[in-house]
Amino acid sequence: MDSRISARALTAALGGWRTSEPAYEALADSIRLLCLDNRLAPRTALPAERELAAALHVSRSTVAAAYRSLRDTSHISSTRGSGSVTLPLGRRDPGSASFEGAIDLQQASPPSWPGLAGVIGDVAGRAAALVGRTGYDVLGRLELRAAIAERYSARGILTDPGEILVTTGAQAAIHLLASVLLGRGDRVLIETPTYPHAADSLRGAGARLVGLPVTTSDGWDVDRAQQALARTLPVAAYLMPDFQNPTGRSMTGHERDAILDAAERAGTVLVLDETTADLDIDRGRVAPGFGGAEHGSIVRIGSFGKSVWGGLRVGWIRAGADLVRRLVAARSSHDLGTPEFEQAVAAELLPRFGEILAQRSHLLGEGRDAAVGALRAVLPEWTVPSPHGGVSLWIELDAPLSSALVMDARSRGLLLSAGPRFSVDGGHDRHLRLPFTAPVDELERAVGILADSWRRVRTGAPVAVTEQLEALV
Structure with a gap:
């Protein structure tokens, strides 16, 4: 048993x-959702029936029946005298909508760039040259690192290929950085809400997370950031300054300067996740950055996952040469390098990146406008932002019932992630992330399902419980 x-x-x-x-x-259903979101890890011991009943102010028979339902669907197992424990996922969940026709918006990932198949075919035609290489490449092909470095230099961040490490996607980059930069108990400043897999990797390295609030309306809480940096002296700060996931918000110049200054005083390494930074819809291509010049305390992460295709597992880390050498030395315990074929495809794509981003901007703009328009028309009680780029809407509901809404929509064929999945320190059940990366017709269908589910969930929620929850938010 791993945890309780x-x-x-x-x-x-x-x-x-x-x-x-x-x-x-x-x-x-709510416990099932926690398991599906991995907010309840496998082999987690659940509270005793009597204990949970008292905390929830329900009868013990209600908890006993809930646990029985979870056993019937193989979400938990129970042993007399030992209690109930969550099980690894691996079965079809009731109402999981894992059937034909389901709309899966759990992943905020656009479809592949239309020209990708042709590029892959061209590279495959030169496969003989690729298989002549060793296949173990923990640093990255020089031509690819040089092309990535050139893109940074064009942004005013002078970069040498020796300051680039190619990884198997952004998630691998986050995991590798966490293992090298952090020790057990080290503090890390991180936005809340945030990209949940990043938080999982940081926790996995033993980090203690310090939440920094960010909202669609007010952006980053700069005062809180300055206080947290000065008080807790975190080893690192994980931030998404452009089209933050899930809010879609981008930092102002003041926010960037204030956080950079506070981080330098605290000796904190800024890990900037720029995987969504190029997904501009209507700002007019404002180059992402943190000030005009680069600082040794800044590490940048990029990838092709959002801009080209989630299945192209190529990412990178931009850092000082000394840190790159430390990362290379530690990498063999994680993986033995980024596949040669994927690197060759990525190298072919970079000269066409302007064309790729123009197509992505048009695609994402259509999706955003369709989702925002449909939501505002049928759910006017919700606060629906219209971000200038990125991949998702961070919607504010008029009651903290995101988890219940997601489970009801799931039974109707719509898969989403509830607001609390993106929280660092609890809460956000008043919010829902809706990616606008799907085709317009799917998004419009999704909004229709949400409207039906919301009426059912909102009407069914006990008034006293709703008012109590709203008072806590």
């Missing part, structure tokens, strides 16, 4: 779980 969650912590994670369903099934 207390009744109090589980109650906080459940958020607004009460719906018009029978109470035991609503509770079971």
Whole structure:
């Protein structure tokens, strides 16, 4: 057994779980969602029935029935005298909509760039030259590193190929950086809400996360950032300054300068995730950056996952040469290098990146406008932002029932991630992330499902519970 969650912590994670369903099934569905989102890891011991019933202010029979439902769907196992434990995913969930016709918006990833198949075919035609190489490349092909470095230099960040490490995607870059920069108990400043897999990697390295609020309306809480940096002296700060995931917000010049200055005083390494930075829709190609000149305390992460295709597992780290050498030395315990074929494809794509980004801007703009227009028309009580770029909308609901909404929509064929999945320190059950990367017709169908589900969930939520939750938000 790897971990245990207390009744109090589980109650906080459940958020607004009460719906018009029978109470035991609503509770079971909410625990299922925690498992699906990996907010409840496999082999986590759940609270005893009596303990959870007291925390939730329900009868013990309600919790017992919920646990029985979870056992029936193989989400948990229970042993007399040992309690109930969550199980690894690997079964079809009831109402999971894993059937033909489901709309899956759990991943905020656009379809592949239309010209990618042709580029892959051209590279495959030169496969004989590729297989003549060793295939183990922990640093990255020189021609690819040089092309990436040239893009940074064009932004005013003078970069040498020796300051680039090619990785198997941005997630691998985050994981490698966490393992090299952090020790157990080290503090890391991180936005909340944030990219959940980054938070998972940082926690996996033993980091203690310090949340920095960011909102669609007000951006980054600069005062909180300055205080947290000065007080906790975090080893690193993980930030997405351009088209932040999930809010879509971009830092102002003042926010960048203030955070950079505070980080330098604290001795904090800024890890800037720029995987969404090029996904500009209507700002007019403002070059992402952190000030005009580069600083030794800044590390940058990029990838082709959002701009070209999620299946092209090529990312990179831009850092000082000394840190790159440390990363190379540590990498063999993670992987033995980025595949040669993918690197060759990436090298062919970079000279056409302007063309690629123009197509992505048009595609994402259509999706954003369709989603925003449909949501504002049928759900006017929600606060729906219209970001200037990125891949998703961070919607504010008029009640903290995101988790219940996601489970109801799931039973109707729409897969989404609830707001709390993106939280660092709890909350965000008043928010919902809706990617606008799907085709327009799918987005319009998704909004229709959301509207139906919201009426069902909002009407079914007990008034007293809703008011109590709203008072806590």
